[in-house]
Amino acid sequence: MGKVALEGIEFHAYHGAYPEETVLGNRFTLDLELDTDFREAMLHDDLKATVDYAKLYKIIKARMDVKVKLLEHLGHMIVTDILEVYPQTKQIRLTLKKHGPALGGLVKYSAVQIQYPEDYA
Secondary structure (H helix, E strand, O other), X not given: OEEEEEEXXXXXXXXXXXXXXXXXXXXXXXXXXXXXXXXXXHHHOOHHHOOOHHXXXXXXXXXXXXXXXXXXXXXXXXXXXXXXXXXXXXXXXXXXXXXXXXXXXXXXEEEEEEEEOHHHO
């Protein structure tokens, strides 16, 4: 069992519960860690035997392009999309941050953390 991670993925996207968020957009960052069996990739230098980082990025970007209201829902959809492409994934840890959220004061970011399978039990 091994870990594959992408950290600090940045997007400008239009997610939010308030109308101005869907017009102006915001900066989002995402950290992702997957536990998967990549023994064959280690032994045979075969990309097909592990998680392809470029494909993983495309999965996330495609989901970030679809407007939603809640970070919780967005994170869930990303987890679902990853599991559809990489069903052998044993665990996923995802942290999704919205920088400078519209809360009426200075806030560095709001965030959600989702863990699969723990949050899905």
